[in-house]
Amino acid sequence: MKLITAVIKPFKLDEVREALGEIGVSGVTVTEVKGFGRQKGHTELYRGAEYVVDFLPKVKVEVALNDEMVESAVEAITKAAATGKIGDGKIFISQLDDAIRIRTGETGSDAI
């Protein structure tokens, strides 16, 4: 099992959700987050004085998947979240040791 953590542009969330739904992903967790990448935020003017927006708003999408789904999920997210411009975000994939469905007590693949 793998945990996919995708940090994407907020306005792409609906498209990513739909794309994941189409390939059969049954659940995701979404968090509003802030962060920076290689551009290190950007500057704005307020009443003529500059201020730096260090952390840009992003959306973090977490999906737990069985191994065979990972490739198609990454493809779906990449396709749906891409604009071609800077700040499109990143996808991280990590090993997932176990999963438990709280209501039934099922574990592992059955719980996903």
Added chain:
Amino acid sequence: MNEIFELQYALDTFYFLICGALVMWMAAGFSMLEAGLVRSKNTTEILTKNIALYAVACTMYMICGYSIMYGGGDFTMFLDGIVGDGATGMEEPATYAPSADFYFQVVFVATAMSIVSGAVAERMKLWAFLAFAVVLTGFIYPMEGAWTWGGASVFGMYTLGDLGFSDFAGSGIVHMAGASAALAGVILLGARKGKYGTDGSINAIPGANLPMATLGTFILWMGWFGFNGGSVLATASVESANSVAVVFMNTNAAASGGLIAALIIAKVLFGKADLTMALNGALAGLVAITAEPSTPTALQATLFGGMGGILVVFSILALDKMKIDDPVGAISVHGVVGLLGLLLVPFTNDAASFSGQLIGAATIFVWVFGTSYIVWSILKAIMGIRVSAEEEFEGVDVSECGMEAYPEFTSSKS
């Protein structure tokens, strides 16, 4: 007494009261504007200051302010001289109820004091501010009010009215006076921590709630119809009704001109439409026309307002360069543009002269700035006027008022 006079008396009194209520509502406008332009951690405190200063102003003006300003030689405390019936109860019959006159005048005092609260926001101690409010509304403002609208001579030296000074609704008497007191306070108080870097950089401290600031500006714009319109002092004749209508039209035109000018200037200077500058622009237009809203044409009023709108943007930038930290732009809007308003009067009103306007402006500024500086200094020595650096960082809501405006992680003690 004939029925026509009774009707005029009733109508003028009613008009006075309604205009006074509109000006009272400007206190709400200042509250929202200031609460919107400070950071959310300083919201409760700025609201407390605003509503408390209104009550202090009303009380102090009742105790002694009104009598200092309009009593002439007969000084009485607690409005002792005020009678219920202005038509038959007084030596010189008035065309409106004396208590309506007090009510209309008292809300102007509160306006002058409201200007101060925005400029010293986010770092001044609440109780030092209120102590200052007592002196400004009970003594400093009534003194200069006596020399101008009250017709008294300045310490027996000269009389402004004879020199050709004219300030219809108070660009100088109310707005520039409030800004002068604010400037003295800001100089002694210092800038907010983090506003100016040691390397000379000017940092932005964005306001927390622009919908609130915009609502506040709309409320002020509306209240200003009472501020300027009521200053005609009558509406129950064809002549005065016409004058009132012109004043309403010009007040509205000037605010529009000010907003458009400031919005465009901000776009040109900064590349984007800065809403807060546009809001300041509308208020600058209003302040610019306040000294004489009855004689310009609608086009002149729009242009005068536009000049205010342009001037206010450059004034805000200039004050920042001088490290005079004014979170809401009050000193620029009411002080710098208030002076502009005074100087524009002679262009459309032959009764006013430039020299008279300059002497009047200098008198008001020297008196209000000087006495305010002394009072702020005394308060600074006795109780301190600035919160500690830690309190400032945490926000004055908690240190001064013990409550946040938007509490999120609280639970009741069980």
